Amino acid sequence: MSSSPFQILATEAPALARRLAEISVGDGPALSRTFGAIGRWGEHGTPASVPADLTPDGRMTIGDLLRAALLERAVPGLGNQAPAALRRLTQTGDTAERVIVLRMLHRLPEPDRFLDIALEACRSSVLPVFAAIACGNPYPARFFPAAAFNQLIAKLLLSDLPLTAVIGLSSRRTADLLRIAEAYASERRAAGRPLHPDFPLLSNTQQEIRP
Amino acid sequence: MTMFDPHIHMTSRTTDDYAAMREAGITVVVEPAFWLGQPRTHVETFEDYFLALIGWERFRASQFGIRHFCTMGLNPKEANSPELIDGVLGLVDFYAAKDGVVAIGEIGYDDQTAAEDRALLAQIEIARRHELPILVHTPHRDKRAGTLRTLDVIREAGIAPERVLIDHNTEETLPAVLDSGCWAGHSIYPETKMDEQRMVALVRRYGSERIIINSAADWGVSDPLKVPKTASAMRAAGIIESEIHRIVWENPVAFFAQSGRLDIAEVESVKAVDQRQLWEGNSVLRGQTPLIDA
Numbered sequence: 001m002s003s004s005p006f007q008i009l010a011t012e013a014p015a016l017a018r019r020l021a022e023i024s025v026g027d028g029p030a031l032s033r034t035f036g037a038i039g040r041w042g043e044h045g046t047p048a049s050v051p052a053d054l055t056p057d058g059r060m061t062i063g064d065l066l067r068a069a070l071l072e073r074a075v076p077g078l079g080n081q082a083p084a085a086l087r088r089l090t091q092t093g094d095t096a097e098r099v100i101v102l103r104m105l106h107r108l109p110e111p112d113r114f115l116d117i118a119l120e121a122c123r124s125s126v127l128p129v130f131a132a133i134a135c136g137n138p139y140p141a142r143f144f145p146a147a148a149f150n151q152l153i154a155k156l157l158l159s160d161l162p163l164t165a166v167i168g169l170s171s172r173r174t175a176d177l178l179r180i181a182e183a184y185a186s187e188r189r190a191a192g193r194p195l196h197p198d199f200p201l202l203s204n205t206q207q208e209i210r211p
Numbered sequence: 212m213t214m215f216d217p218h219i220h221m222t223s224r225t226t227d228d229y230a231a232m233r234e235a236g237i238t239v240v241v242e243p244a245f246w247l248g249q250p251r252t253h254v255e256t257f258e259d260y261f262l263a264l265i266g267w268e269r270f271r272a273s274q275f276g277i278r279h280f281c282t283m284g285l286n287p288k289e290a291n292s293p294e295l296i297d298g299v300l301g302l303v304d305f306y307a308a309k310d311g312v313v314a315i316g317e318i319g320y321d322d323q324t325a326a327e328d329r330a331l332l333a334q335i336e337i338a339r340r341h342e343l344p345i346l347v348h349t350p351h352r353d354k355r356a357g358t359l360r361t362l363d364v365i366r367e368a369g370i371a372p373e374r375v376l377i378d379h380n381t382e383e384t385l386p387a388v389l390d391s392g393c394w395a396g397h398s399i400y401p402e403t404k405m406d407e408q409r410m411v412a413l414v415r416r417y418g419s420e421r422i423i424i425n426s427a428a429d430w431g432v433s434d435p436l437k438v439p440k441t442a443s444a445m446r447a448a449g450i451i452e453s454e455i456h457r458i459v460w461e462n463p464v465a466f467f468a469q470s471g472r473l474d475i476a477e478v479e480s481v482k483a484v485d486q487r488q489l490w491e492g493n494s495v496l497r498g499q500t501p502l503i504d505a
Binding site for chain 1: 249250288323324352354381382403
């Protein structure tokens with residue numbers, strides 16, 4: 001895995017990293033309060049370098065990086081309270097907060113504990129929230145059950161998001177996913193509507209298909 | 212021609228919409244309980260929403276000469292919130308008994324999960340208990356498979372197909388729905404779901420029996436006048452008036468009258484407007500001169 005958010009913060013904004021290192025988050029409610037406010041600690045700049053899984057579009061701010069670093073440092077100390085604490089963050093956070101939580105899920109200890117949070121994000125009608133789990137994020141391919149992964153792809157086909165941004169798609173190309181993709185194409189053709197430009201990625205039968 | 216929009220989320224719409232709908236001939240609406248664009252986090256917020264459907268919203272519609280009915284249900288998207296399901300289903304059962312509730316809905320599938328299965332079956336039982344028909348949402352994704360799965364569940368549950376309205380149909384789901392004996396709803400949308408010209412083609416091919424259209428207008432980009440606009444498109448395409456009338460009036464009236472809570476003679480009469488009226492002390496007016504029908 002590439003550099004941790006805290007390491008990047010220490011390089012790019014050492015004063016903020018020192019300040020973050022000095023705070024004690026304590027429990028879930030304290031994390032919620034700090035998580036909301038910490039985005040305003042720093043300047044409004046953009047870090048020079050951040051891992052693609054945290055910001056595939058390169059739009060991460062110093063505030064986003066601070067939030068990611070906070071999760072990196074605080075979540076291990078929450079123990080088995082972590083899933084509830086992160087669920088609370090995604091229920092009560094604004095879009096920027098939710099996006100950071102979703103992008104950090106796979107980097108946190110025992111990420112499979114956060115499956116419900118990731119699945120809920122797939123049901124979101126807030127496009128940046130859906131994109132945060134669907135695009136450039138290794139979590140779905142690693143942890144989603146087949147049916148949920150297929151729903152993610154089906155939803156993405158109805159959006160303008162690129163299919164090419166889904167990490168691990170080739171490893172999850174099952175016969176059922178291809179059936180869903182063909183059903184999508186058939187419905188679009190019947191309605192006289194264009195297909196998603198990346199649709200050929202799902203219709204190329206030359207590639208290996210998992211049973 | 213008087214018209215009926217049997218699926219429209221008026222809590223998300225403005226008084227201008229109500230006025231335009233009445234002007235275009237819509238005199239009756241059914242507002243299905245649904246989600247609010249983001250998941251609710253407490254059971255109690257569903258209760259306030261249900262109360263608004265049978266209270267303030269019904270009053271608001273009446274102020275523009277429109278009769279407002281509603282359906283009660285836990286929508287499929289939020290059926291995936293395990294901490295909410297039991298509490299909300301209890302509320303659905305309670306509020307299903309209210310006047311003006313003409314079906315259980317919209318229920319059905321979104322992601323097609325086990326949790327959605329459970330909520331669907333539980334709400335079919337609530338409908339049976341209250342002798343209400345059901346309004347079924349079909350999924351946007353993997354739609355045909357989800358619709359066929361819905362029809363299987365309905366068949367296995369033993370609910371009479373004539374008491375089921377399967378909504379949001381497309382060219383690919385309509386034949387199976389009609390074959391099942393259920394009613395077939397179509398949501399006419401600006402971009403997604405169904406549009407006016409495609410609907411015209413479906414009516415030409417399948418006729419008007421058990422065919423229903425609606426706007427499904429909500430908080431998104433949608434059009435509360437899609438029922439009259441589609442009626443105009445059918446007229447322009449040469450579809451005869453009796454078929455259009457059947458689709459935009461007789462069919463939805465007949466379906467929801469099965470609830471025993473929609474009086475056909477009453478909905479066929481003109482609803483007089485008196486904007487001097489108040490709801491718990493509140494008016495829809497903001498200083499305007501009240502409209503009063505003679």
